[in-house]
Amino acid sequence: MKVLQINSVCGVGSTGRIATDIHKILVEQGHDSYIAYGRGDAVNCENAIRIGSKLDNYYHVAKTRILDRHGFASRKATEEFIKKVKMLDPDVIHLHNLHGYYIDIELLFKYLKEANKKVVWTLHDCWTFTGHCSHFEFVGCERWKYQCYNCPQKNQYPKSIGLDNSTKNYDDKKKIFTGVKDLTIVTPSEWLANLVNDSFLKDYPVKVINNGIDTEIFKPRKSHFKSKLGIEEEYVYLGVAGNWNDRKGFNYFIEMAQKLNENEVIVLVGVTNAQKSQLPRNIIGITHTNDVYELAKLYSCADVFVNPTLEDTFPTTNLEALACGTPVVTFDTGGSGESLTSGTGIVVKSKDTMDLIYNVRKAHGISSQYCLQTARKNYNKVEKFMGYLRHYGLFFSEHKQLK
Template identity: 55%
Template sequence: MKVLQINSVCGVGSTGRIVIDVDKILKDQGHESYVAYGRNFLKSYNSSIRIGNRFDNYSHVFRTRLFDKHGFGSKQATREFINRIDDINPDIIHLHNIHGYYINIELLFKYLQAANKPVIWTLHDCWAFTGHCTHFDYIGCKKWKDICYECPQKTSYPSSILMDNSKENFIKKKELFTGIENMTIVTPSKWLARIVKGSFLGKYPVNVIHNGIDLNVFKPIKNNFREKYKLTNKFIILGVANIWEEKKGFNYFLDLSREIKKNESIVMVGLTKKQKAKLPKNIIGVPRTNSTKELAEIYSEADVLINPTLEDNFPTTNLEALACGTPVITFDTGGSSETISEDTGFIVAKEDLKELMKKIQIVKERGKLKYLKPCVKRANNLYNKEEKFIEYINLYNRKYL
């Protein structure tokens, strides 16, 4: 069986790591596997196909910024890539994030229609069925259910500073994306599966395959993080994000910093230099890292992970923290609440800072040891990437046979 995966990135970020993990499992089982990507990639992983080049990416960004035509640039790059697909002649084509300034969705989907090969499409966000945005939960927009227009998030990723083309984008996406005969949608969370079923993609079967993590890396690890940052006797409240912004709950950590006690400290991982420079003294800022080992060490030393996200699908940070024995407190947002149980953390109503603070104190009073074993057990039972991504292989086999 030959499988081709297509994603915006390869080997970096949560979706990039998923692509690589699936690729490795396929190859280990003796299948032919190919990964095509548009922008960032893991330099140590060189068996992948680049779609376009940096100039092509910038041209696509320009088209998006001015005309809100994200997904409709990169024509030449996509034509060349389609020739490559023909050379590979895959049995299964697995799409992941096809937004990201690197591929032309019109050319790609017309090819997929003509090729009539089985298509798997993992939706890591909501971009596939909106006229512009990747998420709409934060502002409570419902336009995607009927037709998008006058997008209230026009300047959010993929940002347009001039035109609003959301209505035309929505109509064109609906036409293109519903024209595939043999397609299966995959979502990482039950929450997103329900959303998809209410969209124009609801005509397709939707499977839920939770994200998985590397339990050989993410596990309780003794290390010197506390000593390094002079936190030996502190109760550590941890926040982790790939990009910190208001939607990820950045401001809630600033609010918490004004309320925490002297023997408590906040650590935020994933900050830019500019964000780090503006932090209050009782928040320790750690830059973004692609080192999973370093992340595992930080999770292991924290007493609790706080995820006050206001918009999310199925956050990997929650899973990684659990695997390292650290309880999670999250807002009831998207699929974030699906990741934890009563003995591994707390779910708090969105934007309820007082309740968030109360739950932090409960964890502190009970102590991390009460949560450590249940957290690790939940991660081992539900989020082992070896088991999770085998579900993709099983899905491929069902579509192929």
């Protein structure tokens, strides 16, 4: 079987790594696999197809900034790409993020409806069924259920400093994205699946395949981190993010720091140098690390992983922490709490700092071994992503071979 995945990036970022993980499984099982991508360089894929160029990306950005028409540019790049797809003639087309300044959704879906291919579409956020934004929980907006207008997040990704075209975008997406004969939507969380079922995509079958992680990398590892910093006797509360901001819960760590005891310390990974210089004395800041083994060591030495995110689909940081034997405490936002049970972590009422602190301390008693066992059983990425082969029509025969 021949499978073509389409995503904004290839082999980098969370969605790019998911695409290459699926690609690796397909190749190992003897299938032809290709990834088409729109930005940056391709990593870990020998059959990568670039859609357009940097110049096409810049033009798409400009159209988004001025006209708020994200997804409605890159026409020439998309036309050339569709010619390549017709020559490739894949059996399955697997869509991931179509936002990201690289493809014209109208042209792409015109082809999909005419080609009558099997289509699997993994939604990693909410952009597909809104008139502008990729997430709306932070601002409490529900206009996407009926028709977007006067977008409260026009200045958020994909940012527009000009027009507000959220109503037209919504109407056009509804027309473009509906009506594909053989399309299955996949979401990483029940939370997002429920939103899809409340959207204009509700007539499509929706399946949930959780994100997975590499449990050979993320596992308990010996670390001298605490001794190096002289905090061997302290309880360590760890936070990890690629970009710390209000939506990721940065301010809740600042509030926590004001109320912690002398034997408690926070470690934040992913802060900028500017943020690091302004942290209180009981927060240790670490700038972004690309070393996954170092990150696993940090998870391993923490007593509790704290994730006060205010909008998230199904964060892999929770899974990584569990796989390293570290319990998790998170807000009840998005799908963040779905990976936790009473034996692996605690889900806390959103925006309640005192409840967060109380439950972080309560989590000290959670079994590290049970966290580890749960992650290995439920979130091994090979086992999780083999689930996609079911929707490609490959699951049963290939699942036997894998075992």
